[in-house]
Amino acid sequence: MNKNAIIGQSGGPTSAINSSLAGAFCQAEELGINHIYGMINGIEGLIQNRVIDLKNVICGKPQVELLKRTPSSFLGSCRKKLCESEQNDSDYIAIFKRLKELNIGYFFYIGGNDSMDTIDKLHRYSLKSKSDIKFIGIPKTIDNDLCITDHCPGYGSAAKYIATSMKELILDSTVYNKSSVTVVEIMGRHTGWLTASSALSKSAECPGPDMICLPEVVFDTDIFIKKISSLLSNKKSLVIAVSEGIKNKDGQFICELANKNTKVDNFGHKYLCGTAEYLANLLSDNLDIKTRYVEFSTLQRCASHISSLTDINEAFDTGAFAVKAALDGNTGKVVIIQRDTDLPYSSHPSISDVSMIANKEKFVPDDFISDDKYGVTSDFSKYALPLIYGELAPVFINGIPEHLVIQNRK
């Protein structure tokens, strides 16, 4: 085994992204790969020659266990989008030059649909330039919006955080003997998988959210106000789960109605905020009722203290499977998860062409959305519930969870 491996992380972090890194690292080590490099800040760092040898920073099994419990991207991330090599191949030349210098045979990139676009492009360029480097994508996203795969590593832990926090908030909302509406804003620009997961808070002693507003359903503020008013005639305290990305029939984001400055990131995605705040004010003005809003914010993707063991284990296995797939000669592929059974839950990793995932989005299907469009079906719960099963106890030191961190990562 004389070829080395390199691994990068890209896009927004999840609570499971480092478990995929741990899985890939352990498998590569076990298979005898000499140097297992990490790109600092993804391909952006690779181009800038910012690369480390992972064996120097992940030392032994206890550190692997810490890495699985560490939020954020251990290696740092980037949001760099490669242009097509036909338009400008300077980044490609720089990347393949670096890969050659490091004697890389296997290239792994952990990321979402934008990052899979990077794998797809590098793979296509490798074919064109007769490189024999194997390019494999390892999926991650809290959004669960990747096609083909049954679900995506990172989603289960975010869903567990959301369901747990939602349950705590619902109980908190009943504390006073007064009418009130709590509007909770949940991440998901275009797809409602995370917002739907708020329904998993439902249990014998918790009714779950009273309304769930997904971006897959056109949002009408008049209908919303009427529906809340109607619900309030039967129940004192309501808790509503809304996606940050809900839009009206004209395709306008609801948060834009609040006249906020809407910023745009490198991929042209609008940076959203304030949907719940806007709706809470709207209800307060129209129904003369006490309202509050809660934004789960960045904690959805980094609250690793309440990660899902199922998710962390699948993320690890996905990383490990990518290494095996590459050494088996696969390239231009992405690891996916295939579900065997719901109960008892069982799944296994597999691979698919990365072009089937890159730049595509998977929406919450109609049969997961309730008939009235403001809730989810039991089929959704059957799908999502196994993904939040199990806990991975943090290593607490001085009362707070310990993480594995590269000091002075540069």
Added chain:
Amino acid sequence: MNKNAIIGQSGGPTSAINSSLAGAFCQAEELGINHIYGMINGIEGLIQNRVIDLKNVICGKPQVELLKRTPSSFLGSCRKKLCESEQNDSDYIAIFKRLKELNIGYFFYIGGNDSMDTIDKLHRYSLKSKSDIKFIGIPKTIDNDLCITDHCPGYGSAAKYIATSMKELILDSTVYNKSSVTVVEIMGRHTGWLTASSALSKSAECPGPDMICLPEVVFDTDIFIKKISSLLSNKKSLVIAVSEGIKNKDGQFICELANKNTKVDNFGHKYLCGTAEYLANLLSDNLDIKTRYVEFSTLQRCASHISSLTDINEAFDTGAFAVKAALDGNTGKVVIIQRDTDLPYSSHPSISDVSMIANKEKFVPDDFISDDKYGVTSDFSKYALPLIYGELAPVFINGIPEHLVIQNRK
């Protein structure tokens, strides 16, 4: 033992308020008190004759354990402030009539400084009306602003949530190789105990927040911008902890500068929101830098899935001690916590006159605030760190924590 006991919960909930209820209930049961009643929604419910027998809803040790892990107020809460009986004694007459009907000898109220005002007034009325009912307050508040007691049950769990979430956010903030400022808003209208607890995120692998803005320190936006600008010259991603209650030199809340409607609750407290959002926008406008804001929101008081074992145990002991104190003949008292040693940490419950706590606030003292006013000292950490020690694992069912709830509490 022929006199009965009654327990109520009042004010905002904490993750430990039900552990105090559990402690009082278990102690009263052990001491052979026949009926242990619970007021639904505090004295408001008592006046309305909404009372339950706790032995019907807390059945056996496993349910006691669940109760200790349940956020929100098990019995429901209220924010009712009694007027002085000399002005209007109608509420007093109603309350003492109910207590007589229930053959109450011992009255316990779990709450903050406003609720201790209730205990104080009922006690004074009992002296005037020659009632022999014993009135004992059991302290709770996430704010830790009660006088006399070393600290307050509820604070440790909120602080543990804040320190843990802050650590996760700080790591998340480093993910991109770009300059950014994250402003995190933390509860505390007038006192900075909770905001200060963000410093407990500091550990070998985490630098802690880069700046801590307490309501005890006058906030100057110009100095703030200059300080952030200076910090950015040495560090790429900054995370700032700000109290919701920071004010400028004219005593105006910073969030009011954002021209928001500022509402007032029953006690005349201003209902605040938007401090972090305002500061994030201010920095973005002035320094041309990417900013984001996070509000820890209601989760600070209800995230019982990451409660502090020290806090939960002390809350339990405080409740139990109140019952013993009442049966020993004490009245008009409040249970306090006295610290024996810092390391190893040791404390014990004691009692004090409730009038020493009612309507008073304890501020973060000068020797806990760093010289530059934008951080805390090692003395603060020595004080606060033991309070977040230890974990109480939730009982997970279907991937989420189980709670004990009174069905159809009315």
